[in-house]
Amino acid sequence: MMYSIAIDGPAGVGKSTIAKGLASRLGFTYVDTGAMYRAIACWALDQGIKLEDEETVSERIDEVIISIDYKNGIQQVFLNDENITKRLREEEVGKGASIVSKYACVRDKLVELQQKIAKEKSVIMDGRDIGTRVLPDAFLKVFMTADANVRAKRRFDELCLKDDDCDYNTILKDIKDRDFADENRAISPLRPAADAVIVDTSSLSEDEVIEKIYGLFNSRVK
Numbered sequence: 001m002m003y004s005i006a007i008d009g010p011a012g013v014g015k016s017t018i019a020k021g022l023a024s025r026l027g028f029t030y031v032d033t034g035a036m037y038r039a040i041a042c043w044a045l046d047q048g049i050k051l052e053d054e055e056t057v058s059e060r061i062d063e064v065i066i067s068i069d070y071k072n073g074i075q076q077v078f079l080n081d082e083n084i085t086k087r088l089r090e091e092e093v094g095k096g097a098s099i100v101s102k103y104a105c106v107r108d109k110l111v112e113l114q115q116k117i118a119k120e121k122s123v124i125m126d127g128r129d130i131g132t133r134v135l136p137d138a139f140l141k142v143f144m145t146a147d148a149n150v151r152a153k154r155r156f157d158e159l160c161l162k163d164d165d166c167d168y169n170t171i172l173k174d175i176k177d178r179d180f181a182d183e184n185r186a187i188s189p190l191r192p193a194a195d196a197v198i199v200d201t202s203s204l205s206e207d208e209v210i211e212k213i214y215g216l217f218n219s220r221v222k
């Protein structure tokens, strides 16, 4: 039996940590779709294409081949055969991804790739439109939420372990800007699917969230 679990929600809510934890517990493949939008941003930046230039992105999108593979269980992203995984978390790339993810040509291409992957194996896929568009028939759909201040505080704590120079208000503004962009784009805006279970993680630990979703999955299997 093959299963798919869709995890959607805003930036910084902890989707990837939870999805990875669940994937290893259930033996499913974790698919990080944000990384694919980030890969398209890398391509545009490398090609010197202005991110705001939708026409050129759309004319040249067929030049891009994105693929994913796994190394020691960790998703690796290839852009025209080059492993670009290390670059994906760069600030510039994240900002670029939120611009190119508005374009229909980019979304169509990546949704097709994501659907193809989910046909081949049991997946836990995280993103913004997994329950609404990519996997409308997912076995379980979860929409994770948490107050913007809670998300900013979590990111602040994480970043400040590595960098003394980080500023809480900048992080909070960034999260709110990203939410606004994701919720207000014309195509596939961020919103829960009608049949998604909303999980508010504001006052839950990582383990508690994993336990809760694992419980939801098991109760449906029975």
Ligand code: DC
Pocket: 011, 033, 034, 035, 037, 038, 094, 097, 098, 099, 101, 126, 127, 128, 129, 130, 178, 182
């Ligand atoms: O989850 P993330 O920060 O890696 O996502 C990067 C950007 O891509 C973010 O602005 C939202 C967008 N995205 C999207 O539009 N649809 C998805 N399924 C995943 C990410």
